[in-house]
Amino acid sequence: xxxxxxxxxxxxxxxxxxVFSMLQSLIAPALPTVQHALHxxxxxxxxxxxxxxxxxxxxxxxxxxxxxxxxxKRTLVAVLVTVTIGCLLAALAxxxxxLIVARVVQGIGGALFPLSFGIIRDEFTPxxxxxxxxxxxxxxxxxxxxxxxxxxxxxxxxxxRWLFWLPVGIVAVTTLIALRYVPExxxxxxxxxxxxxxxxxxxxxxxxxxPLSQASRWGWGSARVVGLFAAAVLLFALWLxxxxxxxxxxxDLRIMRLPAVWTxxxxxxxxxxGMYSIWxxxxxxxxxxxxxxxxxxxxxxxxxxxxxxxxxxxxCSGVLSGRLEPVLxxxxxxxxxxxxxxxxxxxxxxxxxxxxxxxVAAGIFGLGIGLAFASMANLIxxxxxxxxxxxxxxxxxxxxxxxxxxxxxxxxxxVTGHLQPSGLPxxxxxxxxxxxxxxxxxxxxLAALLVPVQRAGRISGTPRASSEGxxxxxxxxxxxxx
Numbered sequence: 001x002x003x004x005x006x007x008x009x010x011x012x013x014x015x016x017x018x019v020f021s022m023l024q025s026l027i028a029p030a031l032p033t034v035q036h037a038l039h040x041x042x043x044x045x046x047x048x049x050x051x052x053x054x055x056x057x058x059x060x061x062x063x064x065x066x067x068x069x070x071x072x073k074r075t076l077v078a079v080l081v082t083v084t085i086g087c088l089l090a091a092l093a094x095x096x097x098x099l100i101v102a103r104v105v106q107g108i109g110g111a112l113f114p115l116s117f118g119i120i121r122d123e124f125t126p127x128x129x130x131x132x133x134x135x136x137x138x139x140x141x142x143x144x145x146x147x148x149x150x151x152x153x154x155x156x157x158x159x160x161r162w163l164f165w166l167p168v169g170i171v172a173v174t175t176l177i178a179l180r181y182v183p184e185x186x187x188x189x190x191x192x193x194x195x196x197x198x199x200x201x202x203x204x205x206x207x208x209x210x211p212l213s214q215a216s217r218w219g220w221g222s223a224r225v226v227g228l229f230a231a232a233v234l235l236f237a238l239w240l241x242x243x244x245x246x247x248x249x250x251x252d253l254r255i256m257r258l259p260a261v262w263t264x265x266x267x268x269x270x271x272x273x274g275m276y277s278i279w280x281x282x283x284x285x286x287x288x289x290x291x292x293x294x295x296x297x298x299x300x301x302x303x304x305x306x307x308x309x310x311x312x313x314x315x316c317s318g319v320l321s322g323r324l325e326p327v328l329x330x331x332x333x334x335x336x337x338x339x340x341x342x343x344x345x346x347x348x349x350x351x352x353x354x355x356x357x358x359x360v361a362a363g364i365f366g367l368g369i370g371l372a373f374a375s376m377a378n379l380i381x382x383x384x385x386x387x388x389x390x391x392x393x394x395x396x397x398x399x400x401x402x403x404x405x406x407x408x409x410x411x412x413x414x415v416t417g418h419l420q421p422s423g424l425p426x427x428x429x430x431x432x433x434x435x436x437x438x439x440x441x442x443x444x445x446l447a448a449l450l451v452p453v454q455r456a457g458r459i460s461g462t463p464r465a466s467s468e469g470x471x472x473x474x475x476x477x478x479x480x481x482x
Contacts, residue, residue: 006124008181010132013116014139015174016080019167020109021143022150023087024052025279027103029151029300030160037160040096043217050213051100053405055107057209057398058202064114064394065250068189068387072122073182076115080175083109084168091164102164113140114394121381121389122185131322133381134374138318141373144279145311145366152301189387191248198250200242204235205398212405216412251391260383261392263451264334264376265399270444271338271372272400273407274345274437278365280408281415282348283307285430286358292420294427296355309359313366314373321374330375330382335448337371340364341441349434368441376400379451407440 027034027048035045067075086105093099120132154162211218211225218224243249255261283303288295298306321333344365351357376396384392414436415429 006128008177009119009123009183010136012174012178012182013119014136015170017112017116017136018139018143019171020083020112021140022147023106023109023167025144025147026151026163029148029283029304030155030163033155033160034099038096038099044096047100048103050210052103052107053213053401054206054209055104056110057205057401059108060110060114060397061201061251061391061394062198063108063111064390066193067111067115067118068390069191069193071184071188072115072118072390073178073184075111076119076182077175077179079109079111079115080171080178084171084175087164087168087171091161091168110397111394113397114390117377117381117393118389119182119185121386122187123183130325130378133377134322134325135319137374137377138315138370141318141369142311142315145307145314148279148283148307149304149311152299152304156301187386194243194246194248194250197239197243197246200235200239201250204232204239207232207235208402209405212409215409216416251395252388255384255388255392256395258383259452260379263447264379265396267334267338267444267447267451268376268396268400269403270440270447271341272403274341274441274444275369276404277407277411277433277437278345281411281430281433282358282362285352288424292422292424292427294352294430306355306359307362309363310366313363314370317367317370318374321371325375325378329453330378331448331451331453333371334375334379334451335445337368337375338441338445338448340368340371342438342445344368345434345438345441349431349438407437411436
């Protein structure tokens with residue numbers, strides 16, 4: 001039965017997930033400062049981002065499944081404690097090696113996303129579930145924007161270490177409140193953690209994401225990149241085999257084959273490619289000196305402020321989607337969000353000579369992010385049994401990250417493939433990159449059109465029985481209103 005104090009529970013979940021999302025982007029603008037302060041090379045400093053990405057990708061689905069099995073509140077508190085330790089270690093890190101280790105520890109916080117969605121489904125009344133998931137998605141999306149906007153002022157006024165000191169206090173207090181007030185979810189999955197599946201999942205994720213993030217430095221045809229891609233294919237095949245044969249799979253492949261799940265994940269892969277690439281390359285575009293024939297020579301702080309329309313738009317549209325979803329349906333909102341992303345990237349490809357043009361495009365893309373984030377989460381939560389919520393939403397977040405890594409890698413090839421004598425990219429590289437991102441977002445909108453319209457009903461913690469259909473379909477919980 002749903003319990004009381006859902007507002008406090010939501011505040012705890014939103015704070016934890018929002019801080020983790022902020023940590024994803026908060027350090028990126030400060031990497032040159034970190035490189036100088038810790039006396040390291042640029043290639044080594046980039047591991048501060050890469051280590052976080054790999055760690056989050058590995059732990060998000062695994063700990064989402066652990067939460068389904070042993071209790072979401074217990075796992076949530078453990079993850080919050082771990083993030084606090086990771087932030088403290090990063091704030092005190094004397095060397096780049098220690099900072100990279102600290103980022104690996106922080107990456108475990110990726111599990112906050114699936115755990116939070118699962119707690120909302122288990123603890124909130126059916127009428128509260130969809131709006132709460134939309135609001136939480138808005139906070140998660142906005143967290144990345146806050147990181148981009150806040151990094152410059154924090155580093156300028158204080159020091160890069162305060163990028164970690166501030167989260168230490170916030171997450172520590174959040175942990176104490178969660179321990180005291182967040183109820184333990186009564187819904188538990190049966191079985192145990194499939195550790196073979198967890199190792200194989202970790203293996204193919206690392207083997208895929210590592211070369212994608214480092215290929216521009218190692219070379220796409222290098223032995224390391226080719227070998228890791230081959231290993232990813234092999235480990236992925238072994239993972240599928242192990243999961244199919246397991247009595248207690250880490251990720252139930254029957255659930256992943258449900259039409260609403262695989263189509264939403266396909267849209268997440270494509271939209272993630274566009275979204276993360278915009279986050280990665282648009283600040284660099286506006287910071288490029290105007291002597292390159294484009295760009296505005298903005299400082300880190302000014303570049304962050306130019307992204308402010310995106311931050312505001314994504315939060316507002318994410319919150320609004322919770323009110324629109326019962327009327328229009330999550331499918332229409334996901335399609336609209338991806339289409340807005342395509343419009344924004346197309347706008348940037350054609351018009352990027354004035355700062356207001358970049359700000360308008362960023363705002364449009366922000367609207368798309370808010371709608372897409374909320375609707376993807378609602379579609380997954382509304383399509384899987386309650387005891388699979390953590391694993392399924394964790395994989396959706398992972399697939400979005402994989403798409404982002406692929407999109408960023410391909411966009412990097414287009415942007416940096418041909419450089420001016422000054423070492424700066426040509427304007428055509430960015431134009432081609434923005435065009436590619438527009439096509440990827442358009443493909444995400446087309447994938448969203450394939451999402452089946454679900455039957456009327458409300459999410460509840462107890463799956464609705466079905467007298468016919470596949471085993472996975474018969475386990476699928478009561479559906480969201482469409």
